[in-house]
Amino acid sequence: MDFKELFTIAMGAILINNFIFSQFLGICPFMGVSKSTDTASGMGLAVTFVMGLASAVCWPINHFILEPNGLVFMQTIVYILVIASLVQFIEMFLQKSMPSLYTALGVYLPLITTNCAVLGVVLQNTQNGYGFVSSVVYGVTGGIGFLLAIYLFAAVREKLEFSECPKAFEGFPLALVTAGLLALSFMGFSGLKIFG
Amino acid sequence: MTKVIFALAVLAIMGAIFGAILAFAAKVFAVEKDPREEAIAECLPGANCGGCGFPGCAGYAAAVVAGTAPVNACAAGGEAVSVKIAEIMGVAAGETVKQLAVVHCTGCGIDFSKYNYQGVTDCLAASRLPGGGPLACDFGCLGMGTCEKVCPFDAIHVVNGVAVVDEDKCKACSKCVDACPRHLIALEPYKTKKHVTIPCSSHAKGPVVTKVCTNGCIGCSLCAKACPKEAITMDNFLAKIDYDKCIGCGICAQKCPRGLITVDGVVPEKKPVPPKPAAPAAPKAEVPAEAPKAAEAPAAPAAEEAPKATEEALKAFEKAVADAGEAIKAEESAPAVSGEEAPKAE
Numbered sequence: 001m002d003f004k005e006l007f008t009i010a011m012g013a014i015l016i017n018n019f020i021f022s023q024f025l026g027i028c029p030f031m032g033v034s035k036s037t038d039t040a041s042g043m044g045l046a047v048t049f050v051m052g053l054a055s056a057v058c059w060p061i062n063h064f065i066l067e068p069n070g071l072v073f074m075q076t077i078v079y080i081l082v083i084a085s086l087v088q089f090i091e092m093f094l095q096k097s098m099p100s101l102y103t104a105l106g107v108y109l110p111l112i113t114t115n116c117a118v119l120g121v122v123l124q125n126t127q128n129g130y131g132f133v134s135s136v137v138y139g140v141t142g143g144i145g146f147l148l149a150i151y152l153f154a155a156v157r158e159k160l161e162f163s164e165c166p167k168a169f170e171g172f173p174l175a176l177v178t179a180g181l182l183a184l185s186f187m188g189f190s191g192l193k194i195f196g
Numbered sequence: 197m198t199k200v201i202f203a204l205a206v207l208a209i210m211g212a213i214f215g216a217i218l219a220f221a222a223k224v225f226a227v228e229k230d231p232r233e234e235a236i237a238e239c240l241p242g243a244n245c246g247g248c249g250f251p252g253c254a255g256y257a258a259a260v261v262a263g264t265a266p267v268n269a270c271a272a273g274g275e276a277v278s279v280k281i282a283e284i285m286g287v288a289a290g291e292t293v294k295q296l297a298v299v300h301c302t303g304c305g306i307d308f309s310k311y312n313y314q315g316v317t318d319c320l321a322a323s324r325l326p327g328g329g330p331l332a333c334d335f336g337c338l339g340m341g342t343c344e345k346v347c348p349f350d351a352i353h354v355v356n357g358v359a360v361v362d363e364d365k366c367k368a369c370s371k372c373v374d375a376c377p378r379h380l381i382a383l384e385p386y387k388t389k390k391h392v393t394i395p396c397s398s399h400a401k402g403p404v405v406t407k408v409c410t411n412g413c414i415g416c417s418l419c420a421k422a423c424p425k426e427a428i429t430m431d432n433f434l435a436k437i438d439y440d441k442c443i444g445c446g447i448c449a450q451k452c453p454r455g456l457i458t459v460d461g462v463v464p465e466k467k468p469v470p471p472k473p474a475a476p477a478a479p480k481a482e483v484p485a486e487a488p489k490a491a492e493a494p495a496a497p498a499a500e501e502a503p504k505a506t507e508e509a510l511k512a513f514e515k516a517v518a519d520a521g522e523a524i525k526a527e528e529s530a531p532a533v534s535g536e537e538a539p540k541a542e
Contacts, residue, residue, distance in 0.1 A: 061210075065206070065210075069202070069206065070199075071202075071203055071206060074203055074206070074207065077207065078207065078210065081207070081210060081211060081214065082210075082214070085214035085215075085217070085218055088218055089217065089218060089221050092218075092221045092222060092225040093221065093225055095225065095227050096224075096225035096226075096227055097225070099227075162316045162317065162318055162321075163316075164317070
């Protein structure tokens with residue numbers, strides 16, 4: 001569990017295997033709430049938060065309940081159950097104890113309940129055989145990668161609002177083209193090797 | 197088979213545990229909310245325009261329940277909403293004075309430009325350029341629709357190069373007022389039966405205005421002199437109406453040599469000039485007709501009384517005009533006055 005390994009996992013999650021641009025997970029909120037940088041950063045923070053917590057909660061469940069009983073095939077459905085109740089729980093907890101954070105995350109928290117990026121991160125934790133710390137690091141940095149991607153995209157879309165473009169390209173078509181170009185630029189990281 | 201049952205059992209147990217935790221959490225973390233808050237939030241328009249000065253409709257609802265906001269602060273909902281909120285809160289609503297955003301530019305200077313602008317179609321961007329944008333008039337509407345973009349009610353549109361407010365849709369949330377980089381838009385209270393507006397913001401001197409616009413205010417102050425209630429003041433070569441004093445008589449619109457001042461959104465047709473002095477002469481003739489009679493009874497100093505009588509007649513006429521104005525105002529002054537008093541009482 002040395003620093004090198006964690007750093008590799010972190011850089012991999014943020015840049016090289018970015019959840020949106022190279023794994024195409026969590027595209028729905030990426031397209032849906034990226035109209036302004038404010039909402040985008042709110043969504044990104046909420047996803048980071050939930051991804052980290054989901055990784056932390058799902059690891060013990062997989063390690064202590066599913067694996068010993070040979071129920072690994074139920075991973076997906078169990079994780080969905082865990083994530084959904086976790087998000088509900090967090091929402092109630094925040095509303096009571098941290099109202100300011102609750103209002104800041106606002107409608108984004110419930111939206112994440114069925115976000116495939118969150119499910120993706122916990123499934124990948126299991127597939128890659130990560131330990132508890134690695135799982136949490138992968139979850140949080142994966143969320144940061146999501147935040148980076150959605151914020152960049154929202155900033156570009158804010159500028160695009162003012163541009164004149166052919167009628168057929170207005171709105172979503174142009175956003176999709178932009179997302180494609182951004183993903184292309186993130187391809188540049190794919191050959192990156194950390195620590196030889 | 198046992199494996200399937202086992203798997204089902206595990207899943208069911210986990211589901212039950214999570215359900216129990218959530219049920220428990222719902223009790224522990226229950227946030228007590230005033231039911232009135234939700235009720236108020238429900239009757240608000242929900243556009244979150246911020247016109248009330250609170251962050252969104254929910255913020256306003258919370259402030260009303262907390263007692264820090266008046267029940268009639270929602271400009272977008274108007275009277276219908278304030279009555280509903282007052283019902284929930286159990287207080288008198290008070291009346292809201294109807295307000296509308298008014299663009300103080302007619303766009304008649306659109307043909308006069310300093311240079312050809314090919315940048316981003318946004319007033320803010322254009323106004324940062326040398327000379328404050330391509331328009332020759334330094335106080336005119338740039339017509340690039342920044343106000344149009346911020347309007348949450350789709351109530352302001354750029355028509356023929358100038359922003360025009362759709363009076364039916366405008367809720368006076370003042371988003372466009374804040375957005376306009378040239379500060380051309382202002383909220384005006386619609387108190388009087390007819391609403392008089394001076395749709396120009398130019399503080400430039402007359403000769404400058406005539407070069408860049410076909411009907412901009414040249415600061416001649418004819419309207420200020422003509423106003424019977426002294427509601428119009430000259431502010432740096434621009435006539436401004438004080439809506440506390442304005443009675444909506446529209447005399448200023450008759451006098452304006454530029455055809456700028458509008459009554460209910462249109463420039464009124466000028467009454468032909470010659471009959472105009474004749475019209476006021478009629479009541480004048482009537483009043484003195486009685487006055488000399490009274491003066492003739494004593495009979496002696498009739499010659500001396502005569503000029504005095506005309507003076508009195510003149511005063512009487514002025515009073516008549518003022519009374520007529522009062523009468524117009526009185527028709528809707530009752531709600532207007534109580535509306536003014538309601539916020540003061542807070």
